[in-house]
Amino acid sequence: MAATTVAAEWKTLVLKALQKNRSVANARYMQIATVRPDGRPANRTVVFRGFLEDSNMVTFITDARSSKVEEIKSNPLAEICWYLPNTREQFRLSGRLSLVGQEPDAPPHMAQGRTKVWVGMSDPARAQFMWPDPGLPRTLPLEAWDGVVPPTPDSIPPDTFLLVAMEVATVDHLLLKANQRFVYARSAQADVTAAVADSSVWDKVEVNP
Amino acid sequence: MAATTVAAEWKTLVLKALQKNRSVANARYMQIATVRPDGRPANRTVVFRGFLEDSNMVTFITDARSSKVEEIKSNPLAEICWYLPNTREQFRLSGRLSLVGQEPDAPPHMAQGRTKVWVGMSDPARAQFMWPDPGLPRTLPLEAWDGVVPPTPDSIPPDTFLLVAMEVATVDHLLLKANQRFVYARSAQADVTAAVADSSVWDKVEVNP
Numbered sequence: 001m002a003a004t005t006v007a008a009e010w011k012t013l014v015l016k017a018l019q020k021n022r023s024v025a026n027a028r029y030m031q032i033a034t035v036r037p038d039g040r041p042a043n044r045t046v047v048f049r050g051f052l053e054d055s056n057m058v059t060f061i062t063d064a065r066s067s068k069v070e071e072i073k074s075n076p077l078a079e080i081c082w083y084l085p086n087t088r089e090q091f092r093l094s095g096r097l098s099l100v101g102q103e104p105d106a107p108p109h110m111a112q113g114r115t116k117v118w119v120g121m122s123d124p125a126r127a128q129f130m131w132p133d134p135g136l137p138r139t140l141p142l143e144a145w146d147g148v149v150p151p152t153p154d155s156i157p158p159d160t161f162l163l164v165a166m167e168v169a170t171v172d173h174l175l176l177k178a179n180q181r182f183v184y185a186r187s188a189q190a191d192v193t194a195a196v197a198d199s200s201v202w203d204k205v206e207v208n209p
Numbered sequence: 210m211a212a213t214t215v216a217a218e219w220k221t222l223v224l225k226a227l228q229k230n231r232s233v234a235n236a237r238y239m240q241i242a243t244v245r246p247d248g249r250p251a252n253r254t255v256v257f258r259g260f261l262e263d264s265n266m267v268t269f270i271t272d273a274r275s276s277k278v279e280e281i282k283s284n285p286l287a288e289i290c291w292y293l294p295n296t297r298e299q300f301r302l303s304g305r306l307s308l309v310g311q312e313p314d315a316p317p318h319m320a321q322g323r324t325k326v327w328v329g330m331s332d333p334a335r336a337q338f339m340w341p342d343p344g345l346p347r348t349l350p351l352e353a354w355d356g357v358v359p360p361t362p363d364s365i366p367p368d369t370f371l372l373v374a375m376e377v378a379t380v381d382h383l384l385l386k387a388n389q390r391f392v393y394a395r396s397a398q399a400d401v402t403a404a405v406a407d408s409s410v411w412d413k414v415e416v417n418p
Binding site for chain 1: 233234235242243249253286287290342351417
């Protein structure tokens, strides 16, 4: 079957799936795989924080002290696996990750995206970035965590707060209810410099589930 | 905090978590990350098919024609990310995968484990192993899939049916409700030749969440 070219149809399908799964508390949880510096794969749950502005970039957040940051610096390639239970569909989003901190030379739309997520977060989520180093042996009692005063939404985000944005290259969309599977790949015809969704062109192929 | 040695406590915790999440249809869905031959990570959902016999090996199944099989052959290291929504906990299980088909030299407990899963599967799940090559461009109409007569439970499993078993090396257990996180690593003291759970010894450390 010949590939057809489409705008970022998969993005529309992700947004539609989120809408249909809004009753599920963890519908925004995605699993992201990276490769460790020693070559072993790593995999953990992150929370989808929306598409970056008008782009196709998928965002989540991380603590700068998390081991995934070192992994991403040594190898920015990643694959997100995102299963949505109500609609019984899976998106596999593969691409390259960028880390966005408060370095002054960050692209403005990325710096803005980071601030926007910080402002929109819950108090407990913001407080986590003031916690002791994640992954290090625990030396403080449980109460120490509860005692952290969360930074306010209008505070400057701490150095520990990073936005991570994936430039998606391929999407594998599996629909278990319909037994259908579609693969989208960024077309060679795509204008890779464009930040706006509708301007990039994707090849779409239906494959055997 | 010094590490303490424990039997495979994490296995007990996995079984307990499954019990507490039994009302969730997809509680047995896990995401497994591998590394592709070109070095990019891959990530997809699989269904937990139990521990292999009395061991700590985590099993799932795959179609021999799936691209993950080539990936596992070129690099057997993998990490499972398993999020359980009711109890809001995550297990990250890292280790080495073995593929079990019908080769005559497969270890007997693995060959038996494969047959046991085949017998216990639903008809639709068994039928999938008779479908056209997964991942190849679709050339047949949807109806062709419905027309596949599922093999019976007592049939010899087809060549396409593989059991995959992970020899777990480390476990990272995150409890979001309690803000606690524990890391288990197979102890250097462990008898790695033993197939029985209780005989292996694990180091356990509490770390910052």
